[in-house]
Amino acid sequence: MSYKVDYSQFPNRSIVCIDMMSFYASCIAVLHNLDIRKVPIAVVGNLQHPGSIVLAASPPMKQRFGIRSARSRLYDIPNHPEIRVFEAKMQYFLEMSMAVTDILHTYVPPEAVHVYSVDESFIDLTGTEKLWGNPEDTVQRIQEEILNTLQLHSTAGMGPNMLMAKLALDLEAKKSGFAKWTFEDVQTKLWPVSPLREMWGIGSRTEKTLNNMGIFTVGQLANVPLSLLEDKFGVMGNQLYHHAWGIDLSKLGSPIESGQISYGKGQILMRDYNKIEEVHTVLLEMCEDVAKRARDVLQSARTISLAIGYSKNAFGGGFQRSRTVEEATNDTMKIYQTCKELLKENYNGSPVRQISISITKLEDEHSMQLSLFEKDNWKNRKLAAAMDGIRNRYGSASLLRAVSYTPAGTAVKRSKMLGGQKL
Structure with a gap:
């Protein structure tokens, strides 16, 4: 396989992105001793406002009733005897999030953990082989400990950098539970991605501009001359090009879209x-x-x-x-x-x-x-x-x-x- 990018020149670490499945709904299920896999649960911001956004929905709520987080509102939820609707308890959610972070800290030092959001974290397992063995097995062990300790299900993506770990999570692991992407997977797994907004870091406006340039897949983006992208997007064009090749030089804890901080x-x-x-x-x-x-x-x-x-x-x-x-x-x-x-x-x-x-x-x-x-x-x-x-x-x-x-x-x-x- 021939590359335009020499991957040997870039860091190749064991970065993992761990995401708690339906986090708010899962926390509520634990609090009320409900089975997140069987009970249709919705968590809303405020029960007193019909227009309040649904912050989380359990899998049965999504599958049976079509209620999805960030898309549905309280007035969209049907009146059904099996449905359980709860108001968000942000302090409790934060405590559960911190409990997850505490578990991660038992495997690596604090500087090797980056809390990306309340339900998602990056962890660098590079160099932990002598302590915990194969990084893939360590991820499974971490997920099992989170489940056994907090009753929270999780998914995880692993990659040589933060970008690839996040892509592995979003594009594969959320369906399979775990996925590892390497630089060798870029052309077979990343390049076919379309529409472009499915690529983490590309919003609808950038996607529209790229589409107008005749670019509809990540693979097409990767094969556009770098100079053309830089002329069109400035420093963001350089970022788009290298992200399409799976390259990311962000340090753990820094914004992945470095150079585009806002x-x-x-x-x-x-x-x-x-x-x-x-x-x-x-x-x-x-x-x-x-x-x-x-x-x-x-x-x-x-x-x-x-x-x-x-x-x-x-x-x-x-x-x-x-x-x-x-x-x-x-x-x-x-x-x-x-x-x-x-x-x-x-x-x-x-x-x-x-x-x-x-x-x-x-x-x-x-x-x-x-x-x-x-x-x-x-x-x-x-x-x-x-x-x-x-x-x-x-x-x-x-x-x-x-x-x-x-x-x-x-x-x-x-x-x-x-x-x-x-x-």
Whole structure:
């Protein structure tokens, strides 16, 4: 087999991505002594809101009633005597997640574990052969211990890097329980993947652009000249090319999509927002959150993106627009002002139900040019730092803007939640 990429030049480790199956539903099943494999279970964010999203569904709930997490809502669940519906218990879910992590730490040191999400973790088993034997057997042993100790079923993907481990998990292991992908599997297992959005790291917008270029499979992407992809996508083109060849140089614990780091926030509103002033309120709250996260790590951004989703009552739709500003910023009000401009230019007056913002093209904060024409730039930065310090010490709701206390504000209510759900 001939390669354009010389795999001998890249790290070949034993990285495992472990995912808890139907995690929230499984935790609830354990709590109520139910069989996750037999009982149709749904976990929702709030039982008092018919529009509350289904956060998790057990296999019988999916197979028998077509209810799926993140796609269905409370009002979609049929009135059936066998169905059990529960409200999310985020504190309990976190405790179970930490219990899983504790088990992983008995096999490897803390630096060899990266908690990717509440139900998914990466673990590096490289060099553990003398302790635990063959890495594939170690994965099985870990899965059995999690099941016997916590009654949680899991799936696992193994690969030479984080990307390949994640792909093995998503594209094979979630059906078989365990899958190992090597560099030799790239052409036979990864390249046939289509549509492109099935490839982890490729979203619908990137997929559409690639499709317009005549690229519909990962294999076609891998055989496009690297220079063409870099001309079209910049640094992301380099990433797309190497990911299509199964190459990933991310260190355990760092973002897999290195070079494309961004900060963003999105929320589905609990009701339709019919006035643009109400949308402005939520926008300001979200800009404050995103800007603070950038300031906390001394980053600033040049590109600001806004996405608006209209209510289904207005037949859905929406828009997503971005703007690159002249000077990188992490100033809340500057990000907010850009979002307001994007909203004014593209909003059609329909009721708004979903808002997302993100900032990209990050650079070190110290590279920011403090404009001579804006005397208050440095003073504003120091003020923001002081506000961030208060929030870091006393909680996100310890210091809020006045708009958060208006009927349109969501920050107060969301401060009492974890992951968007009640504790």
